[in-house]
């Protein structure tokens with residue numbers, strides 16, 4: 135069984151603050167490339183490990199949704215998708231079909247939603263798993279790739295959420311985190327987006343084509359600081375087990391327990407679309 139693995143596509147109808155190129159076209163180029171790769175490599179299925187969209191709200195330009203659907207309708211390889219927090223209104227997985235994913239799932243018949251745990255012999259998670267070179271600490275908790283592999287049983291464990299790409303193997307079992315499809319923030323400017331193809335133990339990584347000079351250079355230092363601060367919160371929040379149900383509630387509780395100055399809180403709530 136040959137599987138193409140992707141995650142964190144974060145399709146969006148606007149342009150990230152620090153990008154100066156035609157971001158919509160850049161997204162479609164990547165989606166076209168991934169679907170073409172799946173076909174050319176004769177993959178039996180595509181796995182998407184969550185955060186298909188950047189935002190879950192259903193109010194969005196129909197032309198934007200149509201751009202995605204028309205591509206997925208041409209694709210004839212089954213897609214097994216695991217919901218990410220960005221796809222679920224109020225970060226509640228039981229509300230997945232109240233958001234943008236509803237249109238995609240209604241239109242694309244060969245796309246199937248995987249539930250918690252094993253999905254046809256592969257385990258899928260959308261939760262913050264640390265890069266194998268980094269370690270969770272008391273200050274920043276989380277799941278290490280090693281711990282997750284120890285807790286699971288399948289030969290192949292797929293994770294989304296951490297936008298870095300990495301693989302980790304333990305006693306013949308493998309964890310794959312494809313990383314994000316796009317470089318959305320300036321701290322990702324050196325990141326090389328990729329997809330993985332897993333064929334019963336053989337792993338191939340494929341770099342997605344990227345263009346040079348897509349970031350605005352001005353304001354880099356300030357923006358990087360804000361991004362890394364946001365990342366700190368998102369990592370902490372998403373690594374908590376209780377994150378599963380209501381991200382905003384959890385963020386509120388977290389900020390009550392760890393007060394920040396109001397400017398930082400504003401940045402957080404703004405980033406969360408509040």
Ligand SMILES: [Mn+2]
Nearest residue numbers: 142185220295
């Ligand atoms: Mn994500």
